[in-house]
Amino acid sequence: MNAIALLGRRVIERVRGIGVATVMLLQILFSMPTRLGVTLFIYQMHRIGVMSLLIIGVSGLFIGLVLGLQGYSILVNVGSEAMLGTMVSLTLLRELAPVVAALLFAGRAGSALTAEIGLMKATEQLSSMEMIGVDPLKRIVSPRLWAGIVSLPMLTVIFAAIGILGGKMVGVDFLGVDEGSYWSGMQNAVQFGHDVVNGIIKSIVFALICTWIAVYQGYACEPTSEGIATSTTRTVVYSSLCVLGFDFVLTAVMFGGVQ
Amino acid sequence: MNNQIPSRSLIEIKNLSFKRGERIIYDNISLTIRRGQITAIMGPSGTGKTTLLRLIGGQLVPDQGQVLLDGKDIATMTRSDLFAARARMGMLFQSGALFTDMTTYENVAFPLRAHTKLPEHLIAEIVALKLESVGLRGAEQLMPSELSGGMNRRVALARAIALDPELIMYDEPFAGQDPIVMGVLSRLIRSLREALDLTTIIVSHDVAETLSIADYIYVVAEGKIQGEGTPAELREHASPFVRQFLTGSIEGPVDYQFSHQAYLSDEVRS
């Protein structure tokens, strides 16, 4: 009986946590920007967005290369290697770019956010800020949240573009697929409004999820070193699971319908 | 602020009760912080002394009872009132709690920037003044990570007095310091009180230093006030608990021993 009660309490705690997190999110999303807020936001865009460029770019390149390689080896068996452009671009735009960029983001930027905010909490910086009368939610959390929501979609687009170029490098330059068919096949199959925009919408949803989880875990973490470690792990795990789960839902809604 | 002669007490805590989860931190306690005096709140580690400071600062809301600042209940203040009230308080946290991504200068200027619209050169003057008063003029461009622990606390003190508050609260200022730093801090606390007529609250479990500078002491344990008085009164205090605490002996009321363990393990966990 005790085990069940414990489980119940845990679940209630988690649900309450989600409630607190939601209130926090809404408070941040619906407050007006200030001059100082914009400066802080830009600084966080640098810390979160620009500093992730390297991992996103390199990963995008490698994924594009692998897609090109694998795609070619599969398509050439059915004589459709001319479809390589279509395959690489659609896979990247619809699925891989939003999902992989989000997972990488959660690992790199998300965990850094959680650790940073958690450490601030543990060293009582958040408390002292509150005692001085400045709301740490506005000063510390909000710029980071917005920076995350804005930079991940941008990173996703860059990821997709680099990936497609990587696929071209492998397919056209190394494996001899006709450059014309690579691009024209792609252009025929890819619809901006359907594929590119939906991919961006996905990445916006993922950005919201990952950054929100990261920021909340930091804010609510136990102010010990163990607590920070737990929260950081939670950020990565929860973010990843949510991204994959929401990806399924979004894919079903966006691409599952009858065309 | 009322137009009458300010009353003798700046902060009044009336029948305060506060629980964290299942644990009762404060059970119907009342205490008074008098203006211009150094009031110490002492007790075993983990009794929630920091919590009391947070209640005074409005970070936490009591379950029952009132925390009155100049007669106004902090818990029912509007946001702007609370903001103004916080400008009148300075708090020095146990670890200094300097903002690690800003320079010393930025740290001390932080409250000034938050509460005033002073032009930059005036802010620079005030920061220099405050740093001078804690003996750290010249450390403006250093980052907190480049300062020693003691220097960290002094900068935090400069930050706490940046707005010339009426009340300053010290959370365990003597914890883990070497005797020289402790002496320096005691002197600073006293001279600040004299120079600025600051009302001071010290939360501590260091008996010797606290008794040497406090004007009035409350001994808090198990959610209740076990004893209060001036240092002299406290030394003669009848309560066995207080005697045991002051002398630091292991023997005393039996349940003190038992709960001391629990508090310790609680503190480690939380």
Add this chain to the structure above:
Amino acid sequence: MKSRTSELTVGIFVIIFGVALFFLAMKVSGLSGTNLRDAYEMTAQFDNVNGLKPRAKVTMSGVTIGRVTDITLDPVSRLATVHFELDGKLTSFNKEQLKMVKANALEELRYSTEYTEAMPAQQKEMEKQLVDNMNSITSIDEDAYIMVATNGLLGEKYLKVVPGGGLNYVKRGESIANTQGTMDLEDLISKFITGGAGKSSEKMADAKTSSESTGAEASFVE
């Protein structure tokens, strides 16, 4: 808080993003390409459009001249109505060609029975009407037929316009009358079994005006 370098790097970040987005829009999804110049809509009705999807291409002699925009079902005739957009630049005559076409058409008109039997005033009417019609003419003649074709052996479906030999042309916005729907596998097999030839292309729907496709056998693989 280094604000100046941050602003610079974030600015660069935004520029990189802009370039990537532009690349995705232009090179990858061919956004500019889908802006058909001088686009106009036409329709055609089929008995079967299985496999045809919106945005499928419309070709004439192998050149993509447009895209399918919409496929609906007419509840009365139970025929599939396909709306498609055509590129005006590819399917219109330029000035000289238009002159020649007009001249040819006028000549044919003058040889037609209705004309010779008409009063001069009526003749003028008919000529004027002809010239008016020429203004929004396409290069698709009235004998042309449009069919659902397959790209490759197992590829996607698209619309193919096969020109006829007529000298009269369809106007913009009109319907192409002669259509050939998708040949499902079962239809093919039954044709094969009941004695239809395999790949030979027999004459298409002779009735110009009929909007129902007949069971004509056309090669469905191109």
